Amino acid sequence: MSTKTIELSAHSSSLSGDYTAPVRHDWTREQISVLFDLPFDDLLYRAHTIQRHYHAGRGLQISQLLSIKTGGCPEDCGYCSQSVHAETDLKASALMSVDAVLQAAKQAKSTGVQRFCMGAAWRSPRERDLERVCTMVEGVKALGLETCVTLGMLTATQAQRLADSGLDYYNHNIDTSPEYYSSLTTTRTLQERLDTLEHVRNAGLKVCCGGIVGMGESREDRVGMLQTLANLSEHPESVPVNSLIRVEGARLAHEHDIDRLEFVRTISVARIVMPMSIIRLSAGREHMSDELQALCLFAGAGSVFIGEKLLTAPNPTPHRDRELIDRLGATGRESSPIQWLTKSQQ
Numbered sequence: 001m002s003t004k005t006i007e008l009s010a011h012s013s014s015l016s017g018d019y020t021a022p023v024r025h026d027w028t029r030e031q032i033s034v035l036f037d038l039p040f041d042d043l044l045y046r047a048h049t050i051q052r053h054y055h056a057g058r059g060l061q062i063s064q065l066l067s068i069k070t071g072g073c074p075e076d077c078g079y080c081s082q083s084v085h086a087e088t089d090l091k092a093s094a095l096m097s098v099d100a101v102l103q104a105a106k107q108a109k110s111t112g113v114q115r116f117c118m119g120a121a122w123r124s125p126r127e128r129d130l131e132r133v134c135t136m137v138e139g140v141k142a143l144g145l146e147t148c149v150t151l152g153m154l155t156a157t158q159a160q161r162l163a164d165s166g167l168d169y170y171n172h173n174i175d176t177s178p179e180y181y182s183s184l185t186t187t188r189t190l191q192e193r194l195d196t197l198e199h200v201r202n203a204g205l206k207v208c209c210g211g212i213v214g215m216g217e218s219r220e221d222r223v224g225m226l227q228t229l230a231n232l233s234e235h236p237e238s239v240p241v242n243s244l245i246r247v248e249g250a251r252l253a254h255e256h257d258i259d260r261l262e263f264v265r266t267i268s269v270a271r272i273v274m275p276m277s278i279i280r281l282s283a284g285r286e287h288m289s290d291e292l293q294a295l296c297l298f299a300g301a302g303s304v305f306i307g308e309k310l311l312t313a314p315n316p317t318p319h320r321d322r323e324l325i326d327r328l329g330a331t332g333r334e335s336s337p338i339q340w341l342t343k344s345q346q
């Protein structure tokens, strides 16, 4: 099978043949903009070809996300209902017990979930809380599930403690471009976010890191967000692309939706610039049609969260998701890309 690398020119219309995106960490904004500007079908073709090359046969990766400590967060992220700065009626609750979390994880496993993610609304975890989270991680791992936690900013020691407990992934999103970051959050900087990501990597954990679209950002910001992710020294293994869920009382409650095709473009470009990563179609699916979700999967998304809630936000019902997964034939079977390529040549 011959391969050609992508020529990042707007005039590059030679789209026949097989394309392998090289794994790069030196993307320029101009190159990423050129991808965004491609005719929609050309962009989809390139993204899907890369999806086939690196991920064919992998099936849909299915995660579930549980809020293990809800609300009362001192950060002022304008998109979030869990911030103390948001005027919502969300009730803050204490960190869940280990038993209650393990019960939820067992239930998730019985429905076919592969990765169990636990989120706590903290700026950063306190030591005694971190110990309890580590016990949760150990328990969830013992059930045979992959584990992910999102707990806010970590020190190097805390990241190592989580790694020692057997944690697989740490989620820490960069949300948007460096330029737009301070419009969303003023209580921390993007650099602090990047520092935590570095601690997580140094501890040997896998990284789950993405962003949110539809927060009033420009396309240039979406370009900047993807450039920041794609130029990390290692691409995140998991890249959630969220569509803003508007929550009454949160500062960004009245931002306009972005064009649905622009959302698919964002997924497609993420697929191309981080070819090995699993792109997750994340928050906001409740308001997406089945057809839009199918298009996002075609464009390169390979993972979803299932479960009635995504932290505190609504998510499609498990029944609707199961039905959609069945209709798409997007089962969770695993086979390596190499097996698929070999079969295709027989």
Ligand code: SF4
Binding pocket: 073, 074, 075, 076, 077, 080, 081, 082, 083, 084, 120, 121, 122, 123, 152
């Ligand atoms: S997004 Fe996370 S850090 Fe920001 S306010 Fe919400 S819970 Fe806190």
